[in-house]
Amino acid sequence: MRIVDIREQTAPIASAIANAYIDFSKMTCSVVAVVTDVVRDGKPVVGYGFNSNGRYGQGALIRERFRPRLLEADPMALIDATGENLDPHKIWAAMMRNEKPGGHGERSVAVGTIDMAVWDAVAKIAGKPLFRLLAERYGTGAADPRVFVYAAGGYYYPGKGLEQLTAEMRGYLDRGYTVVKMKIGGAPLADDLKRIEAVLSILGPGQRLAVDANGRFDLETAVAYAKALKPYDLFWYEEAGDPLDYALQAALAAHYPNAMATGENLFSMQDARNLIRYGGMRPDRDWLQFDCALSYGLVEYLRTIEMLKENGWSPTRCIPHGGHQMSLNIAAGLGLGGNESYPDLFQPYGGFPDGVKVVDGHITMPELPGIGFEGKADLIKAMRAVAE
Incomplete structure (x- = not known):
């Protein structure tokens, strides 16, 4: 072998x-x-x-x-x-x-x-499906194939106004998502607030909005946004400042009592540990977004999960970045809090196997051997071209 x-x-x-x-x-x-x-x-x-x-x-x-x-x-x-x-x-x-x-x-x-x-x-x-193998080797032994997913989008592009933004988000909600995410920080605060309020206006009972600044803000701007966002009861306020500026993240918690999220641009267990030690993240409400595909893979992610447990964090507070099936398998096999999803972007690499539907903000993992790439026709076609 x-x-x-x-x-x-x-x-x-x-x-x-x-x-x-x-x-x-x-x-x-x-x-x-x-x-x-x-x-x-x-x-x-x-x-x-x-x-x-x-x-x-x-x-x-x-x-x-x-x-x-x-x-x-x-x-x-x-x-x-x-x-x-x-x-x-x-x-x-x-x-x-x-x-x-x-x-x-x-x-x-x-x-x-x-x-x-x-x-x-x-x-x-x-x-075996990877999620079942992971549950047997590193989890409870019994995987939960039902995984929470949220729809990420709301990017900026030329000519995209409030009507186009709300139409995009409504499309995600119509497909079964209960949490949608949009970008902020690429426009002035006043304009971003109009964008946020437009999306909030189309949400129904049990539906939530998350926002993502992609590390754009200095502390003053991050705090200004925090104060403005506080009344909206968002699902989370994501990556306000530079991902390695743990002092900024810690200071921000004093101004924003609601949920925050970060971690997608930390690429090792050691970086994740520094966030937990010095970033002021709160295990009762905040979310961690470490992405195994960017941070040395699952072998390193297993070390990160053990570090989190040692520091009083539950794996259920992890919702990885990336929208890929690898993290879906980890979420189902190791009991994470869910996974990001890109319903329309970065294809054919984003999304789920063909036929998998989002129901009440969750998908159910199909019983496909491995990660399940063979279940997504456009993706496996591109992958097999590499192998051959």
């Missing part, structure tokens, strides 16, 4: 949208295929992965550093104790050999992309 090859292709996910910080007109992502010599149903098992939106493709790092290390490793050193499957932890260690501590930047995305493909392969070799 061994990894035969690791193939990468950098694919465009460009879109004419912008948040408060960047536009997505030249955005790319890496699609990875981990090809094994294990045969199921007459074909080699191939695991697939890709990195989340907001970070660019990682082809150079994958080809120059991480792929060679895995292909040069002793195949027996990458197999688990049963001898019947690959070991993601050993594979992760082989990728990170000769890497210094710290510097959790682009390499965390490259490793996280390969790690996703490895876990997909491992679950396929085991003949």
